[in-house]
Amino acid sequence: MAASDAAAPAIELVGIDKRFGAVHANRAVDLVVRRGHIHGIIGENGAGKSTLMAILHGFYQADAGTIRVNGHEATIRDSRDAIRLGIEMVHQHFMLVERFTVLENVMLGAEGGARLAPGAARARAELSRLGEAYGLTVDPDARIEDLPVGAQQRVEILKALYRGAEVLILDEPTGVLTPQEADDLFRVLRALRDQGRTVLLITHKLREIMAITDRVSVMRAGQMVAHRNTAETSIAELGELMIGRRLSAPAPRPAPRLGETLLEARGLSLRDAAGVERVKGVDLALRGGEILGIAGVAGNGQGELLEALAGMRTPSAGEIRLNGRTVFPGRDFNAASLRRQRLGHVPEDRLRSGLVRTARAAETAILGYQHDPAYRTGLGLLSHDKILAHGARLMRDYDVRPADPSLRSSLFSGGNQQKLILGREIERDPAVLLVGQPTRGVDIGGIDAIHQRLLACRAAGKAVLVVSVELDEILALADRILVMFDGRIMGELTAAEATEQRLGLLMAGVQDVAA
Amino acid sequence: MNAALPRWADLILLPLINLLLALGLTALIVLATGSDPVAALTALAVGSLGSADAIGYTLYYATNMAFTGLAVAVAFQGGLFNIGAEGQAYLAGLGVALAALNLEFLPPALLVPLAILAGAGFGAFWAAIPGWLQAKRGSHIVITTIMFNFLAASLMVYLIVNVLIAPGSMSPETRRFTTAADLPGLASFGFPSSAPVNLALVLALLAAGGVWLLIWRTPWGYALRVMGESPEVARYAGIDQGRMTVLVMALSGALAGGVAVNELLGAQHKLLLGFTGGYGFTGIAVALMGRNHPGGVLLSALLFGALTQGGAEMAFEVPDVPSEIVVLIQGLVILFAGALGNMLRPGLSRLLQRKPA
Numbered sequence: 066m067a068a069s070d071a072a073a074p075a076i077e078l079v080g081i082d083k084r085f086g087a088v089h090a091n092r093a094v095d096l097v098v099r100r101g102h103i104h105g106i107i108g109e110n111g112a113g114k115s116t117l118m119a120i121l122h123g124f125y126q127a128d129a130g131t132i133r134v135n136g137h138e139a140t141i142r143d144s145r146d147a148i149r150l151g152i153e154m155v156h157q158h159f160m161l162v163e164r165f166t167v168l169e170n171v172m173l174g175a176e177g178g179a180r181l182a183p184g185a186a187r188a189r190a191e192l193s194r195l196g197e198a199y200g201l202t203v204d205p206d207a208r209i210e211d212l213p214v215g216a217q218q219r220v221e222i223l224k225a226l227y228r229g230a231e232v233l234i235l236d237e238p239t240g241v242l243t244p245q246e247a248d249d250l251f252r253v254l255r256a257l258r259d260q261g262r263t264v265l266l267i268t269h270k271l272r273e274i275m276a277i278t279d280r281v282s283v284m285r286a287g288q289m290v291a292h293r294n295t296a297e298t299s300i301a302e303l304g305e306l307m308i309g310r311r312l313s314a315p316a317p318r319p320a321p322r323l324g325e326t327l328l329e330a331r332g333l334s335l336r337d338a339a340g341v342e343r344v345k346g347v348d349l350a351l352r353g354g355e356i357l358g359i360a361g362v363a364g365n366g367q368g369e370l371l372e373a374l375a376g377m378r379t380p381s382a383g384e385i386r387l388n389g390r391t392v393f394p395g396r397d398f399n400a401a402s403l404r405r406q407r408l409g410h411v412p413e414d415r416l417r418s419g420l421v422r423t424a425r426a427a428e429t430a431i432l433g434y435q436h437d438p439a440y441r442t443g444l445g446l447l448s449h450d451k452i453l454a455h456g457a458r459l460m461r462d463y464d465v466r467p468a469d470p471s472l473r474s475s476l477f478s479g480g481n482q483q484k485l486i487l488g489r490e491i492e493r494d495p496a497v498l499l500v501g502q503p504t505r506g507v508d509i510g511g512i513d514a515i516h517q518r519l520l521a522c523r524a525a526g527k528a529v530l531v532v533s534v535e536l537d538e539i540l541a542l543a544d545r546i547l548v549m550f551d552g553r554i555m556g557e558l559t560a561a562e563a564t565e566q567r568l569g570l571l572m573a574g575v576q577d578v579a580a
Numbered sequence: 581m582n583a584a585l586p587r588w589a590d591l592i593l594l595p596l597i598n599l600l601l602a603l604g605l606t607a608l609i610v611l612a613t614g615s616d617p618v619a620a621l622t623a624l625a626v627g628s629l630g631s632a633d634a635i636g637y638t639l640y641y642a643t644n645m646a647f648t649g650l651a652v653a654v655a656f657q658g659g660l661f662n663i664g665a666e667g668q669a670y671l672a673g674l675g676v677a678l679a680a681l682n683l684e685f686l687p688p689a690l691l692v693p694l695a696i697l698a699g700a701g702f703g704a705f706w707a708a709i710p711g712w713l714q715a716k717r718g719s720h721i722v723i724t725t726i727m728f729n730f731l732a733a734s735l736m737v738y739l740i741v742n743v744l745i746a747p748g749s750m751s752p753e754t755r756r757f758t759t760a761a762d763l764p765g766l767a768s769f770g771f772p773s774s775a776p777v778n779l780a781l782v783l784a785l786l787a788a789g790g791v792w793l794l795i796w797r798t799p800w801g802y803a804l805r806v807m808g809e810s811p812e813v814a815r816y817a818g819i820d821q822g823r824m825t826v827l828v829m830a831l832s833g834a835l836a837g838g839v840a841v842n843e844l845l846g847a848q849h850k851l852l853l854g855f856t857g858g859y860g861f862t863g864i865a866v867a868l869m870g871r872n873h874p875g876g877v878l879l880s881a882l883l884f885g886a887l888t889q890g891g892a893e894m895a896f897e898v899p900d901v902p903s904e905i906v907v908l909i910q911g912l913v914i915l916f917a918g919a920l921g922n923m924l925r926p927g928l929s930r931l932l933q934r935k936p937a
Contacts, residue, residue, distance in 0.1 A: 377816060401817070401818025412816050417810070417812050418810070418812040419813070419816060420813070421813060422809060428802070435802045446793065447797050447798060
């Protein structure tokens, strides 16, 4: 490398432009990332961060603009080009072979010859060196499927470093981590920076940006709207830049006006299709007028618990009571029947289960309620006019944009899809509302609207259960918080007692010492 | 990449271009075999649509394909790939024959509907078993319906050769049904041809209308489409997928049974070996090309009917064209319209977007 390179930025993007049909994902984006920096990129969902990183990583090609790596113009046609230039990406969803060991995963694509053994020995030595240098310790012979999520992420990072990454792009890396695991990750990132590597951190969490980055760039609607040195900015300023207006402080909530117990589970257990027990003897009671939050790192049984309460899965043991009646064990325990008994359910994964993707929005708006005579003609056939009129009204009432009930459900943004589903479940005036990940993939403006809706349900005396992996969300909404770990309730905190620290320990499976 | 196309281009222009491509490639191959492609394709066109007789036969074949196409399409709306329309149609033949042979004393106005119902019932039963096996035992419907084709074939050979065969007959077929069981040909309504096209054609059109209503205008059809879109979404919505699977397979098998009505009541007037002639399998291609929509299925059934009839004529008129060419054309149509159906989509979409619509 020439001496002049030392001063050049690690990455320089000039005038990057990218369109997908009518969507202008990146407009003349400029970005300078200095070597040995942790550089944050924030923006709402759909602001164009991911597209920009995909261009840098060779997944897409820009329609216009220049990429310079270490001061040299570079063409990045695919990820192999990117890797050759030392640019590596750690994806939000890990790209690891579950049944392979750590060592085998790290070697993947860099086996180094027809025979595995010499490469493996080299990789093992290199792994232990990298582990020591950056505090990235992982047992090289452990299988990926046996590792916790935080360790899997370390493997991803090790893999990138093993292949010689100079620039590491991390896409929403803390989404699946406990606060403690996130702290570990940040320690590793700082070590990487201190040894001269460059880190690009994509996130929508302002707190992370403030905690770890040296410099931050803000994207909004496909454009770079600001670059700041982290030390010279604030969460408030970044938040404003990100959404283009001032964030209102959350209004203080009135104390809950508690009603009767509407949903109750006793000793509820659930096995998955493979026979593994995912929910282990959970007790909970939910009263009208309160929001009960269930916190936990993704995959600790919250999703299964939610589906069991909604009648989508049959528990293996225990009892569920809804509106004072035992529904499980019972003859007619299924989602349709519980829905008739005034249980609303916004599923955790709306794309996988809450939305009829290829159908019109108006059709998604009757999912689960398709038997309602309100949508029939005089002859008993489904009436498109009535379905469309209902869809239009729902979309207007719940501010779903664009308010076109004929548009395909899959074409709406995450936030608008969520508002549509939420509207569908709330408009039936349920007694109990189960909500999984209310704002996953929803932008900040949408988050606020959805939270207001849930608080309105609480004020209206409904019993609301919120399962979320976002601690901020749990803290903002819940009156009481249950923390799940490994299928069990680890502890219960009231909103007043709950701190991120205490929740974090419970989420990691450590009994609250203070309690 | 699912480039957006205007609806008319998606439904009409694109299939038409694909069809022309298939025919063009056929012409090249005919040319390569040393024959005259113009003569061959002319014979194909005239043979399928050039006279009342030609049209009559085309419609007769198309009726079979419409039934099996609808059968495959309706199951596919629920995400189920019914490969077994052939066997279901075959078994339906048993139902039709048992009714026609044993209820001879009834007047036509009762006998014909009963025979049709018996056919539909037998077809439905034969399809419901794989549906039930998938719903209760998790046996994949593609595998079981294929197996059930073989079972149907063996069972029917046994029954026709050993049980139902006309006494003293050398050929494996039953005696002729009573004329009371004859489904009137269109000729008796003034259609100027002696081709075996019969009222089953009207039945097929009604079935297509019924399927359309069912899928797009009933809550049951809505639930079916939700299940076809994603079993996960169906689970969320509380749709009983086991029940749904059995019911839609039964419906699919009943529709496949239409082949037996057209062939046995409308044309052959007896049950004979192998009367299903592969229509069950052609139905897969018909449904594929018709985008699993009843209207599309009718159009593509017409196309495949025309190819079958025109192909036979071509083999007769232009003898130096190998008769396998017809199969080749069908194969190419399936290839271009089905498997490569989206090949031209991005290009066409760009072309249409360039000029302001």
